[in-house]
């Protein structure tokens with residue numbers, strides 16, 4: 157005699173049809189089938205339902221039942237063992253196991269939710285043994301003998317309420333919802349990243365715009381540091397010039413103007429130098445117009461001792477090579 161009460165065995169019908177019972181439970185249920193007309197009827201009904209389930213509902217990994225040798229003997233955990241496909245009985249092909257496994261999962265979920273499970277898998281033997289045989293009391297209370305037509309309709313009704321279809325729809329919907337949630341989560345992540353990138357780009361743009369605005373802005377609080385007259389380097393030079401060093405919020409600038417400059421020959425150019433300890437820095441090249449020219453040069457604030465204009469053979473010299481035209485000493 158099984159240690160499971162009849163009432164609880166009746167609730168295993170769906171798991172049985174879906175192949176979700178352990179070997180022990182399956183044996184107990186099959187024993188029970190011999191005595192319970194309601195369960196026999198339900199088994200036939202569920203068998204029809206299971207056969208109609210679309211193949212598409214099967215997990216990709218396929219049926220576990222096709223993998224031989226993992227029903228028993230192999231080292232598997234109790235939980236894993238619980239979802240192994242039971243060996244087919246009476247030559248009757250049992251339905252696909254993954255479905256049974258899922259049905260099992262639903263069963264486990266019920267248990268976790270607090271719904272009284274049909275069987276306690278942890279302490280079945282001790283727990284259920286202590287319980288009085290439920291059906292006797294139930295049937296007595298209903299004043300119906302066990303196995304009567306009343307019980308049959310009651311069992312069938314329960315089967316309908318807990319229809320496998322609902323379980324499958326529920327599982328499929330859950331999978332779809334999980335999939336959509338993950339997709340949504342991924343999208344959210346991407347959106348967040350894009351927003352961060354956009355914010356960063358916007359900041360860069362604002363920075364660039366501010367810089368551009370700075371360039372276009374008129375000089376504020378331009379302070380003249382010093383103005384020196386450029387002196388001809390030779391007596392025959394009639395050119396005159398002026399060098400100004402000014403500061404504003406954009407930096408330090410050298411402004412050099414010159415007039416009465418000689419006409420340039422082909423390729424020739426005037427170049428301006430800032431010199432410190434005989435080390436000249438190229439401050440700019442200019443071509444005069446009607447003998448007058450100017451340059452504007454921004455540099456790091458540094459003490460130069462001399463500013464000079466030379467007449468160069470071309471515009472490409474990095475050091476003065478030509479004739480010194482005008483020069484002036486700068487204050488330190």
Ligand SMILES: [Zn+2]
Nearest residue numbers: 165166192195
């Ligand atoms: Zn039954």
